[in-house]
Amino acid sequence: MVLHYIAAFFLIGGFFFLIVGVLGLLRLPDVYTRMHALGKCDTLGTGMVLVGLMFLIHDVTNITKLVLIMVMIVTINPVITHLIAKTAYNRGTPMAEGSFLINDYVASQRRRRKRMTESSLSQEGEE
Amino acid sequence: MLERMKGDLMGSIFIFILLMAFWLLISASTHWQHILVGAIFSLILTVFWSNLNISAVNRTNFTILQAFLLIKYFVHLVIEIVIANISVAMIVLNPRLPISPGIVIMRCDLERSLLRVLYVNSITLTPGTITVELEDNLLIVHALTEDVAHGVEDWALNRRLMEMEALYKK
Amino acid sequence: MINTVLYVIVIGLILFSLLAIVRAYSGPTVLDRVVAMNVITTNVVIVILIFAYLDSSFYYIDVAFVFVLGAFIGTLCILKLLREGHII
Numbered sequence: 001m002v003l004h005y006i007a008a009f010f011l012i013g014g015f016f017f018l019i020v021g022v023l024g025l026l027r028l029p030d031v032y033t034r035m036h037a038l039g040k041c042d043t044l045g046t047g048m049v050l051v052g053l054m055f056l057i058h059d060v061t062n063i064t065k066l067v068l069i070m071v072m073i074v075t076i077n078p079v080i081t082h083l084i085a086k087t088a089y090n091r092g093t094p095m096a097e098g099s100f101l102i103n104d105y106v107a108s109q110r111r112r113r114k115r116m117t118e119s120s121l122s123q124e125g126e127e
Numbered sequence: 128m129l130e131r132m133k134g135d136l137m138g139s140i141f142i143f144i145l146l147m148a149f150w151l152l153i154s155a156s157t158h159w160q161h162i163l164v165g166a167i168f169s170l171i172l173t174v175f176w177s178n179l180n181i182s183a184v185n186r187t188n189f190t191i192l193q194a195f196l197l198i199k200y201f202v203h204l205v206i207e208i209v210i211a212n213i214s215v216a217m218i219v220l221n222p223r224l225p226i227s228p229g230i231v232i233m234r235c236d237l238e239r240s241l242l243r244v245l246y247v248n249s250i251t252l253t254p255g256t257i258t259v260e261l262e263d264n265l266l267i268v269h270a271l272t273e274d275v276a277h278g279v280e281d282w283a284l285n286r287r288l289m290e291m292e293a294l295y296k297k
Numbered sequence: 298m299i300n301t302v303l304y305v306i307v308i309g310l311i312l313f314s315l316l317a318i319v320r321a322y323s324g325p326t327v328l329d330r331v332v333a334m335n336v337i338t339t340n341v342v343i344v345i346l347i348f349a350y351l352d353s354s355f356y357y358i359d360v361a362f363v364f365v366l367g368a369f370i371g372t373l374c375i376l377k378l379l380r381e382g383h384i385i
Contacts, residue, residue, distance in 0.1 A: 022313040024219040044212045061155035078251040100229030
């Protein structure tokens with residue numbers, strides 16, 4: 001009976017996140033932001049529902065299959081999300097109005113070089 | 128095909144045992160016909176995919192410390208995923224929809240391909256960011272709000288991966 | 298109690314998949330439709346798995362397995378067609 005309550009918690013939590021995923025798909029303004037709904041909410045929602053089902057099934061074979069499906073979805077979903085985002089970026093799909101762009105490449109390179117020289121200096125000091 | 132198998136006998140036996148164990152686990156019966164079918168198919172798969180070269184993967188020096196760091200990383204990742212989902216849920220369910228999306232271009236200093244894959248997948252799964260592109264060490268990230276975009280660089284999971292990379296270099 | 302929860306989840310997921318079809322129909326670009334179809338696929342997999350429990354006919358789990366793989370390959374094909382202009 002306690003197992004049923006734990007399972008119900010996981011199932012309802014997963015259902016909530018799946019609903020949030022669909023609502024995000026409908027409400028958010030452009031492809032890139034919709035991808036957030038797909039990549040995060042669907043992954044955790046599926047994972048939670050499958051964990052809830054695992055509490056209900058008392059059979060090692062079927063639990064193994066459920067674990068396999070869970071691992072597959074958790075690895076496939078980010079890959080698909082990344083691929084869709086990459087395709088959208090390469091095709092030049094327009095973003096929503098007022099999107100910003102931060103070019104941090106040069107600055108992070110400079111910061112990294114500074115950090116490396118600092119660490120080498122401190123190591124020399126220790127020696 | 129067979130020459131490759133002979134060259135990599137330990138790897139082939141490893142694949143065969145792995146496939147056979149998997150078959151026994153999902154077929155859940157000890158009838159001799161089931162076991163025969165499983166053995167035949169495991170053998171066919173091992174012969175045809177003998178170029179997978181599993182023993183080369185085995186030979187990389189994977190120490191206990193690295194396994195421990197990897198497990199710590201995954202526990203941290205699950206916590207981050209839950210936080211990310213709650214933040215996305217707050218944004219989507221808010222009637223005013225408080226987003227300010229945009230793109231951040233930054234550096235990725237990791238060199239091992241496994242760690243790069245882990246890094247990119249965990250960026251996709253953590254608060255408000257998805258990876259758009261990763262060429263040599265140029266990383267393009269899409270962020271959902273502007274606060275998130277400023278915090279991508281010094282991020283706890285990245286530091287854990289850098290620790291693991293430093294272990295590999297030693 | 299748990300069966301009621303499962304039935305509510307199944308009905309809710311079917312209704313929200315119908316809502317996601319709105320996005321698949323009206324999405325301004327092709328990629329919106331791909332995203333919507335991915336969400337629907339995930340929902341359908343969960344519905345199949347819950348039916349497998351409710352009906353206690355666990356062969357449906359294998360169906361869900363094949364469904365996940367098929368959806369993955371299908372999405373990959375569409376994306377490759379969009380990126381390179383050919384599949385094979």
